[in-house]
Amino acid sequence: MAIPCVELSNKMKMPALGLGTWQAPPEKVEEVVKFAIDSGYRHFDCAYFYQNENEIGNAVKQKIKEGVVKREDLFIVTKAGEELHPKDDKGMSIPSDTDFLDTWEAMEELVDCGLVKAIGISNFNxxxxxxxxxxxxxxxxxxxxxxxxxxxxxxxxxxxYCKSKGIAVTAYSPLGSPNRPWAKPGEPVLLEDPKIKEIAVRHHKSPAQVLIRFLIQRDLIVIPKSDKPQRVQENMKVFDFELSKKEMDVILSFNRNWRAVPVLPAVNHKDYPFKAEY
Ligand SMILES: NC(=O)c1ccc[n+]([C@@H]2O[C@H](COP(=O)([O-])OP(=O)(O)OC[C@H]3O[C@@H](n4cnc5c(N)ncnc54)[C@H](OP(=O)(O)O)[C@@H]3O)[C@@H](O)[C@H]2O)c1
Structure with a gap:
């Protein structure tokens, strides 16, 4: 089944489901991306910081060469970054004094000279x-x-707020990022939530599929990561069932403003975004 697309404000169409690639090891990611393309994924969420973009590029090149996809069929997201988060001896980010408005201007030039088709932001309040x-x-x-x-x-x-400004939203860490390196014992494990499991059983789906579907039904773009072929396929089988309004409301009520990715080493940065209410 083809993955449905969402139309962005610049009229580009973006697949509502993409493959996350953070922590996908370089030695594995090439095969996984090829498998994902064969399975129907057309959107990949990447970053220079993930240190696996060369391998992802090789997979894309191979699938284009095989005639499985054309470059224009693929929506590839990347994120700007020069250095790999320089840190001081206490592990805190060494802040940059760059104004993000200047960064934006540089990104606008990339659109104007045809190097990228669309530009967006991440973690902005x-x-x-x-x-x-x-x-x-x-x-x-x-x-x-x-x-x-x-x-x-x-x-x-x-x-x-984003929707009121015509800005689409991509949901990252949709499964609660269970393998984040800074996870501590006692922190909530979304995939193990008994109420999510109960809803999953009712729909003959997995907890991961319910978590992804919940976001799709909120008209968000969702990018679960897996480097396991079976899960890559499982995570895209979310367009053949529907959560009821009551189930959506119940799941929404689980909110506890808990962040899997609080980016604590950057907490003193002038632009640290998570101190504002939203
Ligand atoms: N912009 C940002 O600041 C930012 C921050 C964080 C993440 N992201 C993006 O969002 C993507 C997704 O977020 P995330 O990687 O933090 O976490 P996530 O997608 O919430 O969770 C990924 C984890 O769940 C496991 N998993 C995947 N499918 C599963 C399934 N069906 N059943 C059970 N476990 C499953 C994966 O393990 P296996 O791989 O072993 O299957 C992986 O450890 C990232 O990869 C990245 O592309 C962006």
Whole structure:
């Protein structure tokens, strides 16, 4: 089944489900991406910081060469970054004093010279978005804000705000990022939530499929990561069932404003985004 697309404000179509690639080891990711393309994935969420973009590029090149896909069929997201998060001896990020409005201008040039088709933001709170939208001489509006979102961090206010500005939202860590390196014992494990499991049993689906479907039904774009072929396939089988309004409301009520990815080493950065309410 083809994955449905969402139309962005620049009229580009983006598949509502993509494959996350953070922590996909370089020695595995090439095969996984090839498998995902064969299975029907057309959207890949990447970053220079994930240190596996060369291998992902090789997989894409191979599948184009085989005639399985054309480059224009694929929506490939990447994120700007120069250095791999330089840190001081206490493990805290060494802050950059770059103004994100200047970074945005540089990104606008990438659109103007045809190197990228669309530009967006990630982890911006509504005050930062407002500042960007009010930038004098803004040439290209952000089409997307990629933020953490799942039943324990439902992000209702920020999503409503983004939508009111025509900005689509991608939900990252949709399964609660169970393999995040900084996980501590006692922290909530979304995939093990008994109420999610109960809903999954009712629909003959897995907890992961319920978590992904919950976000799809909120008109979000979702990017679960797996480097296991079976799960890559499982995670895309979310377009053949529907959660009821009551189930959606119940899952929304699980919100506890809990972040899997609080980016604590950057907590003192001038642009640390998670201190604002939304
Ligand atoms: N913009 C940002 O700041 C930002 C931050 C974080 C993440 N992201 C993006 O969002 C993507 C997804 O977030 P995430 O990687 O943090 O976490 P996630 O997608 O919530 O969870 C991924 C984890 O769940 C496991 N998993 C996947 N499918 C499963 C299934 N069907 N059943 C059970 N376990 C399953 C995976 O293990 P296996 O791989 O072993 O299957 C992996 O450890 C990232 O890969 C990245 O592309 C962006």
């Amino acid at each position: 509504h005050e930062q978005i407002e500042r960007l939208l009010n930038k004098p001489g803004l040439k290209h509006k952000p089409v997307m804000n990629q933020i953490e979102c799942h039943p324990y961090l439902t992000q209702e206010k920020l999503i409503k």
